[in-house]
Amino acid sequence: MATTNRAAGAKTTLQKASQAVGAVFLLVGVLGFIPGITSNYEALSFAGHGSGALLLGIFQVSVLHNIVHLLFGVAGILMSRTHGQARSYLLYGGVIYLVLWLYGLITGHDTPVNFVPVNTADNWLHFILGIGMIALAIMLSRNTRTTRTATR
Template sequence: MTAASAPRDEARAERPARGVHQYLALVIGIVYLLVGVVGFAITGFDEWTVHDHSQTLLVFAINPLHNVVHLLIGLLGVLLWSRSASARTYGWILAIGYGAAFVYGLIVVDDPEANVLNINGADNVLHAASAAAGLLIALWPARRATGRTTPAARAGA
């Protein structure tokens, strides 16, 4: 090992391994980010709160406002996944936000005046699943310390 590579190796050894909950946050973030971008290709940028179930992405009803929500949720996932604590925060945001969206959707699904996000039954199922995924991310068990030491620590460096 050269002197120049020693600080890099020590920094790599000190960085904790990423957990499943972090990668789940990243994947969910990327998916929602893509859904938001593709959603605008379908809805365009007019009539932000239109209630039009013919505007769908697969079976999910969308409108421009709904696309913005997807973009924000996706961006948060991409920004917060890299640290365990921030990934857990993202999990709570998903659980609470999509839990609330699920309840809201149950109330407004048949009320075009109140349904500003153009939510349909398929959206409600996805929102419930996203809330459950958020709980999974937030409550994923923490990694236990293995007690292993790095070669530098064993050498007394």
């Protein structure tokens, strides 16, 4: 049985993965608010399918969408503190992203139900993220070895 309490500075590969995924979500959330990286920035709305802003010119975003990325990123970083929480973040976060993928497939892109908003590129990214996060949770939870981080 894997222990959930680790020595200070010791992290499992699973915890590092959770921290990295969280950092990427945090970065994406910030980038969604930067004109130039987000094209049509002037069309960024708080929520809804009418937001015309595109992160990297591909992924439809809104203020709400960016805030969700920021919160999801903070959750990943905070939950990387313990092995069990890191596993839960990756596993259940992956499930959430698969549900978002289904939501995006079922709802029309130009309907009021698409409040997040999502487009086709978002849908497939959500699918890849969901599968990837679940795979990380399953594969890395078997490896409970810790590594020491350098301290000064």
